[in-house]
Amino acid sequence: MDFFYALADPDNAFLRLSLAVGLLSSIAFGIIGTYVVTRRISYLAGAVSHCVLGGIGGALWLRAIFKIEWLDPVYGALLAALVAAFIVGRFGHNPGQREETMIGATWAIGMALGIIFIDLTPGYFDITSYLFGDILLVSSHDLKLIIALDLIIIIFVTSCYHQLLAVCFDEEFARLRGLNVELFYQLLLALTAVTVVLLIRVVGIVMVVAMLTLPAAAASLWTRRLSGMMLLAIFLSAISIVSGLGLSYNANLSSGPVIILFAGALYFLMAGWKKLYK
Amino acid sequence: MKRKPPIIKITNLDFSYREHPVLEAVDLEIPEGELGSIVGPNGGGKTTLLKLILGLLQPDRGIIEVFGEKPEKGRRKIGYMPQHVHLDPLFPVSVLNVVLMGQIGKLSGGLFGGYPRQALETARAALDEVGLSDCEKDSFHQLSGGQRQRVLIARALCTEPQLLLLDEPTANIDQRSEENLYETLVRLNRRMTILLVSHDLGFVSQIVKSVICVNRQVVIHPTSNINGTLIKEIYGGDFNLVRHDHRCDKDGHHSM
Numbered sequence: 232m233d234f235f236y237a238l239a240d241p242d243n244a245f246l247r248l249s250l251a252v253g254l255l256s257s258i259a260f261g262i263i264g265t266y267v268v269t270r271r272i273s274y275l276a277g278a279v280s281h282c283v284l285g286g287i288g289g290a291l292w293l294r295a296i297f298k299i300e301w302l303d304p305v306y307g308a309l310l311a312a313l314v315a316a317f318i319v320g321r322f323g324h325n326p327g328q329r330e331e332t333m334i335g336a337t338w339a340i341g342m343a344l345g346i347i348f349i350d351l352t353p354g355y356f357d358i359t360s361y362l363f364g365d366i367l368l369v370s371s372h373d374l375k376l377i378i379a380l381d382l383i384i385i386i387f388v389t390s391c392y393h394q395l396l397a398v399c400f401d402e403e404f405a406r407l408r409g410l411n412v413e414l415f416y417q418l419l420l421a422l423t424a425v426t427v428v429l430l431i432r433v434v435g436i437v438m439v440v441a442m443l444t445l446p447a448a449a450a451s452l453w454t455r456r457l458s459g460m461m462l463l464a465i466f467l468s469a470i471s472i473v474s475g476l477g478l479s480y481n482a483n484l485s486s487g488p489v490i491i492l493f494a495g496a497l498y499f500l501m502a503g504w505k506k507l508y509k
Numbered sequence: 510m511k512r513k514p515p516i517i518k519i520t521n522l523d524f525s526y527r528e529h530p531v532l533e534a535v536d537l538e539i540p541e542g543e544l545g546s547i548v549g550p551n552g553g554g555k556t557t558l559l560k561l562i563l564g565l566l567q568p569d570r571g572i573i574e575v576f577g578e579k580p581e582k583g584r585r586k587i588g589y590m591p592q593h594v595h596l597d598p599l600f601p602v603s604v605l606n607v608v609l610m611g612q613i614g615k616l617s618g619g620l621f622g623g624y625p626r627q628a629l630e631t632a633r634a635a636l637d638e639v640g641l642s643d644c645e646k647d648s649f650h651q652l653s654g655g656q657r658q659r660v661l662i663a664r665a666l667c668t669e670p671q672l673l674l675l676d677e678p679t680a681n682i683d684q685r686s687e688e689n690l691y692e693t694l695v696r697l698n699r700r701m702t703i704l705l706v707s708h709d710l711g712f713v714s715q716i717v718k719s720v721i722c723v724n725r726q727v728v729i730h731p732t733s734n735i736n737g738t739l740i741k742e743i744y745g746g747d748f749n750l751v752r753h754d755h756r757c758d759k760d761g762h763h764s765m
Contacts, residue, residue: 401610408614410614455648456601
């Protein structure tokens, strides 16, 4: 209960901000997560998220060496994520071409580059909050970015729902019907990349894919439509984030891992329930 | 009477996969109104032939014309039913929405763009054609293998095709649904050309007008001289059902 009193405390604006970011990020997690799970691209999303560290490191290094003050690491992160999404989307998508090897290589190289860049950057830099997330550190600027992301996702998905459904369900058939499958797939990956970048604030690079997959996978146990799966995934994701934030605040634990544990527990409980009572 | 131009014309085609020849020196003409079965051993090139016709693969040599155009253009007139095994069995989607994908190319998009009433009518008519009208709200993954196959046929029909291309429509279905399927195909053949890949040559021979044997080379055999009694007599000796003694001339067979 402490958490709810703390939320009401006028001094704790940061906590209300964290809660707002958490709830709003659930929209992106739920919708994009549904595509990641049904299109089975979680491994690909993992590669994108780990490449983000390369972008962050690169931006920090450039900023320190060339004194580019305006260069926020988030720009590097966005660029790295989009490039990684393009690479794995373009080349990691050829059955029979050992796509996992390609994706795994991108994953590792992106992350390694990030750490090397951070080594090269003068001064000490703590990457823990990027790796594991810290929702208590979010700013009102983050909130605006996430609102913008949610709006873009909602507009894209509502206007192209049927096209995305066709591309995810049966890509070959969609192509035969004259749909620009590559374009839709790349747009979906780009949106996944941007989602990953903005949401590493919440759960970090290492665990962001779990937040994309666990609520959506749990939702898929109870729903029979893509749209229903999205709505339930948003709800489950919100529950995980609010409970995780509350518990981590009360028990003084890291917020990212607690959120993930809630999402993971929800998934396994539901999967177990489904298995037992079917 | 002057013959209509063939809807598929393949001239002197070679296709190899990583330097392994799959199809060699293929000449094939499919006339309008054909109901043909593509048969041959696994790995003989049946699916490759379908994918070449659909423009999903490019030949090393030779020309493919589909409705007088390149496959990439002409394929818009083809309703294709793939084998359902390559689809995610857990994908959350309704039967009606799967069938509606046949109309996806005609969807204009735009904000909250849904399917127009016309598309819904086409989709429901297609479902009715395969006898699954009562299942439109069901989930695709709840259906049996045979029902899924029929949904995919409905999806192919929903493209309003002039040529129906079916990859193994008889795989994983029981005898009764197979008979229903053939009734449906004969009925559909009155208004469109149909090519199907099948293992079940004996049964297919009752309805198809010709058999296209694919085993690196492609040979068309007419089935016009085979009747039902003969099939019962020689059932089991599948390859006795087709004339292998000679190759048909390029105008195709002269059945019916």
